[in-house]
Amino acid sequence: MKETKMMKVFEQYIKKFDMNKGNVKAMYFHSIKMMELCKDIATNIGIFSDEEIIVCGLIGLFHDIGHISNKFKNCIIIDEAMDKSKITIDILFDKDALIRKITDDTKYDDAIKIAIYCQNKNGLPNGFNQKILSFCKVLKDAHVMETFRMITNYPYMDMYIDNFPNDLAYNDFKQFKVINSKVSDNDADKILEVMSLIFGMNYAYSYTLLKEESSVNKLVGALKIGNKNISRFFFQIASALNVYIDRKIMS
Numbered sequence: 688m689k690e691t692k693m694m695k696v697f698e699q700y701i702k703k704f705d706m707n708k709g710n711v712k713a714m715y716f717h718s719i720k721m722m723e724l725c726k727d728i729a730t731n732i733g734i735f736s737d738e739e740i741i742v743c744g745l746i747g748l749f750h751d752i753g754h755i756s757n758k759f760k761n762c763i764i765i766d767e768a769m770d771k772s773k774i775t776i777d778i779l780f781d782k783d784a785l786i787r788k789i790t791d792d793t794k795y796d797d798a799i800k801i802a803i804y805c806q807n808k809n810g811l812p813n814g815f816n817q818k819i820l821s822f823c824k825v826l827k828d829a830h831v832m833e834t835f836r837m838i839t840n841y842p843y844m845d846m847y848i849d850n851f852p853n854d855l856a857y858n859d860f861k862q863f864k865v866i867n868s869k870v871s872d873n874d875a876d877k878i879l880e881v882m883s884l885i886f887g888m889n890y891a892y893s894y895t896l897l898k899e900e901s902s903v904n905k906l907v908g909a910l911k912i913g914n915k916n917i918s919r920f921f922f923q924i925a926s927a928l929n930v931y932i933d934r935k936i937m938s
């Protein structure tokens with residue numbers, strides 16, 4: 688599998704859309720960053736061959752291609768009822784068969800499909816070997832990193848917070864659980880939900896990247912909070928998460 692071929696196919700597909708639209712441009716750079724992060728994590732955890740590292744990069748590059756569709760007139764899909772992972776898999780393997788334009792080798796097809804399908808689901812699938820699960824873990828960790836960057840740099844969530852999280856969301860957070868979106872009903876919940884993604888990360892190296900980027904502090908610093916008590920609450924959350932990250936790095 689050649690990385691140059693992978694990039695060529697990606698660029699050709701993206702050219703179908705209007706790069707002057709902010710959402711398309713953001714998705715383009717999001718995809719490039721995800722490829723870089725996946726390769727970085729895969730390289731540093733020391734369990735992948737050189738070819739498998741390229742596959743990790745491919746998964747990162749194409750994982751959100753289903754976010755953009757001609758059906759939606761070049762707009763990023765924001766309908767939560769749609770499973771973008773299924774749309775992505777369809778584009779890669781059926782509708783556009785982008786994977787076959789990159790390589791005729793099918794030995795990584797299952798790993799690519801499973802990793803992409805699982806990337807926006809909590810937890811890991813059952814019944815697969817450790818290598819396939821490792822592809823899933825790399826993508827999930829990279830996506831947590833990139834979610835923090837995207838929200839901080841391209842705020843697509845309401846950053847104006849005027850209330851505390853609800854009890855259900857906060858109780859899950861205190862138990863170090865990734866908060867289920869179904870329990871989020873205000874903007875504070877949604878921010879806490881994003882911060883809780885850290886609890887689902889898999890590799891110490893990923894936590895190191897999170898710390899090096901000061902991802903938690905940058906996110907909290909980008910919030911617009913007028914109430915001092917609410918502001919203090921989120922800075923305390925950030926402090927607790929930074930301690931958690933340090934412990935994960937050392938574990």
